[in-house]
Amino acid sequence: MRRIAMTGMLLAFLFSLASTGAQDEPLQGFTRDTAATERDWEAKFRALPSPDNQREYMRRLSARPHNVGSAYDKENAEWILSKFKEWGWDAKIETFTVLYPTPKERVLEMLEPTRFTAKLQEPPLAVDPTSNQQSEQLPSYNAYSIDGDVTAPLVFVNYGLPKDYEELERLGVSVKGAIVIAKYGNSWRGIKPKVAAEHGAVGCLIYSDPADDGYAVDDVFPRGPMRPSDGVQRGSVLDFPSTSPGDPLTPGVGATPGAKRLAIKDAPGLTKIPDLPISYGDAQPLLASLEGPLAPKDWRGALPVAYHVGPGKTKVHLKVSFNWDMKEIYDVVARIPGSQTPDEWVIRGNHHDAWVNGAQDPISGQVALLEEARALGELVKQGWKPKRTIIYCAWDAEEPMLLGSTEWVEEHDKELAQHAVAYINSDSSGRGYLTVEGSHTLEHLVNDVAREIPDPETKLTISRRLQLRRIETARAEDERRELRQRADLRIEALGSGSDYTAFLDHIGIASMDVRFSGEDSSAGIYHSAYDDFYWFTHFADTDFVYGRALSQTVGTMILRLADADLLPFEFTDLADTIHLYQKQVEKLAGDERAEIVERNKEIEEGVFAAGNDPRRPQVAPPHADVPPYVNFTPLDNAADALTRSADRYQAALKKAWPAGLPAATMQDVNQKLMESERHLTTSDGLLRRPWYKHMIYAPGVYSGYGVKTLPGIREAIEEKRWAEADSEIVRDAAVLDSESALINSAAAQLEQAAR
Numbered sequence: 001m002r003r004i005a006m007t008g009m010l011l012a013f014l015f016s017l018a019s020t021g022a023q024d025e026p027l028q029g030f031t032r033d034t035a036a037t038e039r040d041w042e043a044k045f046r047a048l049p050s051p052d053n054q055r056e057y058m059r060r061l062s063a064r065p066h067n068v069g070s071a072y073d074k075e076n077a078e079w080i081l082s083k084f085k086e087w088g089w090d091a092k093i094e095t096f097t098v099l100y101p102t103p104k105e106r107v108l109e110m111l112e113p114t115r116f117t118a119k120l121q122e123p124p125l126a127v128d129p130t131s132n133q134q135s136e137q138l139p140s141y142n143a144y145s146i147d148g149d150v151t152a153p154l155v156f157v158n159y160g161l162p163k164d165y166e167e168l169e170r171l172g173v174s175v176k177g178a179i180v181i182a183k184y185g186n187s188w189r190g191i192k193p194k195v196a197a198e199h200g201a202v203g204c205l206i207y208s209d210p211a212d213d214g215y216a217v218d219d220v221f222p223r224g225p226m227r228p229s230d231g232v233q234r235g236s237v238l239d240f241p242s243t244s245p246g247d248p249l250t251p252g253v254g255a256t257p258g259a260k261r262l263a264i265k266d267a268p269g270l271t272k273i274p275d276l277p278i279s280y281g282d283a284q285p286l287l288a289s290l291e292g293p294l295a296p297k298d299w300r301g302a303l304p305v306a307y308h309v310g311p312g313k314t315k316v317h318l319k320v321s322f323n324w325d326m327k328e329i330y331d332v333v334a335r336i337p338g339s340q341t342p343d344e345w346v347i348r349g350n351h352h353d354a355w356v357n358g359a360q361d362p363i364s365g366q367v368a369l370l371e372e373a374r375a376l377g378e379l380v381k382q383g384w385k386p387k388r389t390i391i392y393c394a395w396d397a398e399e400p401m402l403l404g405s406t407e408w409v410e411e412h413d414k415e416l417a418q419h420a421v422a423y424i425n426s427d428s429s430g431r432g433y434l435t436v437e438g439s440h441t442l443e444h445l446v447n448d449v450a451r452e453i454p455d456p457e458t459k460l461t462i463s464r465r466l467q468l469r470r471i472e473t474a475r476a477e478d479e480r481r482e483l484r485q486r487a488d489l490r491i492e493a494l495g496s497g498s499d500y501t502a503f504l505d506h507i508g509i510a511s512m513d514v515r516f517s518g519e520d521s522s523a524g525i526y527h528s529a530y531d532d533f534y535w536f537t538h539f540a541d542t543d544f545v546y547g548r549a550l551s552q553t554v555g556t557m558i559l560r561l562a563d564a565d566l567l568p569f570e571f572t573d574l575a576d577t578i579h580l581y582q583k584q585v586e587k588l589a590g591d592e593r594a595e596i597v598e599r600n601k602e603i604e605e606g607v608f609a610a611g612n613d614p615r616r617p618q619v620a621p622p623h624a625d626v627p628p629y630v631n632f633t634p635l636d637n638a639a640d641a642l643t644r645s646a647d648r649y650q651a652a653l654k655k656a657w658p659a660g661l662p663a664a665t666m667q668d669v670n671q672k673l674m675e676s677e678r679h680l681t682t683s684d685g686l687l688r689r690p691w692y693k694h695m696i697y698a699p700g701v702y703s704g705y706g707v708k709t710l711p712g713i714r715e716a717i718e719e720k721r722w723a724e725a726d727s728e729i730v731r732d733a734a735v736l737d738s739e740s741a742l743i744n745s746a747a748a749q750l751e752q753a754a755r
């Protein structure tokens with residue numbers, strides 16, 4: 001579809017067209033003839049996914065704990081394999097051998113001022129039939145914590161982020177030689193032990209405060225969906241944002257039998273201090289015992305304690321040790337070969353391993369993937385022949401840190417760089433609004449598809465429902481104006497936290513992560529023994545209609561990518577987004593500078609000394625050097641050049657397309673479109689973490705799953721490395737210039753064809 005800024009009325013008109021099928025509208029990447037055939041197949045496809053099938057798959061896959069290395073994890077992989085084969089796919093299991101620690105010993109006790117021993121157990125609940133499978137459940141722990149045995153005073157550090165330690169400093173409290181207790185949330189969990197160790201702590205506890213995912217949010221399980229007092233969030237603490245995800249012993253290469261392996265002691269990314277997650281039931285006596293200053297107001301949670309930061313007399317003993325075993329992991333990989341360009345691969349994935357029974361995470365996404373696979377198999381039986389090869393993957397070992405997908409990508413890196421068109425991921429999914437994060441070259445495609453999928457509850461399209469929701473929650477007039485006028489709804493960028501990471505960040509494959517969310521809360525059972533079939537069928541997408549909508553949405557994108565004459569990549573959305581990021585980093589630099597100037601002035605004026613309450617003394621912040629101005633000119637020029645090339649491509653396409661393209665031109669331009677995301681990477685990668693090749697999107701070194709866009713520039717500014725900000729601007733500008741050159745050369749070919 002041609003992209004124009006539409007008025008509200010025209011937009012409403014197009015939405016109404018979309019909801020009635022929009023049969024006569026042009027379809028991006030298809031000619032008038034091929035569009036009609038494509039719409040036919042897509043309509044047939046969307047009628048096939050069944051909520052009842054998804055319920056039965058979930059019942060089967062979540063019936064027993066299926067963590068990495070468990071018997072049921074392997075059984076599930078074999079069952080998924082048999083299903084793909086039954087549906088006519090060419091399927092196999094690819095195996096890797098990885099380092100996977102499980103708990104050997106876990107002790108947490110308070111020695112002073114009173115004695116208390118933490119339970120560290122999630123008890124079975126009578127109404128929940130799988131919660132009693134304790135002999136197969138993995139105890140609560142954080143994977144890739146080191147072994148350790150420490151006894152030390154305890155300090156409460158809020159969420160355990162760098163700015164929390166700045167506040168502690170002002171309160172005159174140090175964590176040097178202490179065990180810290182941090183709340184889960186506001187960052188990926190592995191940031192907490194990392195920052196604690198950087199500040200000299202000797203151990204780290206992470207607990208789930210009821211303010212964030214317990215009774216302060218909603219009733220707790222089993223009466224409601226939220227975390228009960230003994231519920232614990234497991235999870236990986238491998239420091240992947242600073243190193244890389246995947247098997248810690250084989251960074252950068254597939255963990256095959258013959259791969260060269262590091263010694264465990266040399267594995268990058270293991271924590272520097274022992275770490276253990278606990279429930280709020282276990283955390284409460286520890287927090288109640290703390291003395292020292294009161295925690296700042298916004299640090300306090302919903303437990304009935306005053307929340308002091310410590311340390312006082314509290315002394316805690318933490319001992320954890322692990323079985324540092326090698327485990328086999330099982331990726332199920334299934335193909336439908338392409339009929340015309342089999343060397344162009346459209347890839348789809350969702351993991352199958354879980355921390356415990358994992359009905360929500362990951363089976364809610366996996367069952368949608370399976371129904372897509374069954375439906376695509378059915379289309380093939382009816383005579384459908386996709387142009388390109390379609391590859392469906394059920395990944396193992398996502399939970400310990402994306403091991404199954406990362407090892408597969410590292411093993412097949414050269415083929416993927418040559419053949420991959422795009423990767424579409426899902427993981428946990430629920431009820432509510434379409435939620436998409438991804439490459440902005442695909443923003444237009446997902447918008448086009450979302451205009452055709454009905455929302456199960458409102459019967460609006462999922463696109464229209466999302467647009468109205470965003471208007472409702474927008475904070476400012478200009479946000480609402482954009483929501484009403486911009487042709488495509490914006491998608492957020494990808495950070496990390498699921499299996500798209502290696503595809504996007506390591507190889508530069510245009511990627512997307514898709515789910516439904518917003519009307520149910522899975523936070524309360526996340527990574528606990530209560531994330532199971534009973535919970536899902538009582539509190540989440542209980543009739544699996546959003547599971548069907550997920551199959552319809554993702555499956556339609558797969559069909560379109562696999563069938564299009566000209567790949568449905570689009571660059572004006574990308575250019576517009578780059579301009580947004582450019583403005584953000586420029587404002588960030590200005591704000592950082594202004595803040596330092598103001599603080600220095602207040603120190604000189606004596607503001608902090610004057611406001612200091614002698615009964616609750618605080619330390620004044622230190623004087624800081626005023627940063628130099630950063631030179632953004634190369635970025636400004638590169639962003640403008642990208643806009644010009646994107647506009648040129650759209651104009652050329654509009655002129656050339658009605659007549660179709662000569663086969664050779666089509667092939668050339670498709671090749672360029674496939675490479676367009678690769679051009680946003682550099683072979684050197686990001687500074688200090690060269691596994692990450694993408695220069696526009698990356699997980700944050702101090703946010704983890706949270707994305708940093710233009711990461712080289714943004715993190716240099718945030719961490720006050722001003723000279724580095726200047727040199728990263730030059731590197732990012734070069735990457736954008738290379739993207740513009742590629743788009744210009746594709747546009748030139750289209751212009752040639754139109755002559």
Ligand SMILES: [Zn+2]
Pocket residue numbers: 351361362398427428498
């Ligand atoms: Zn997951």
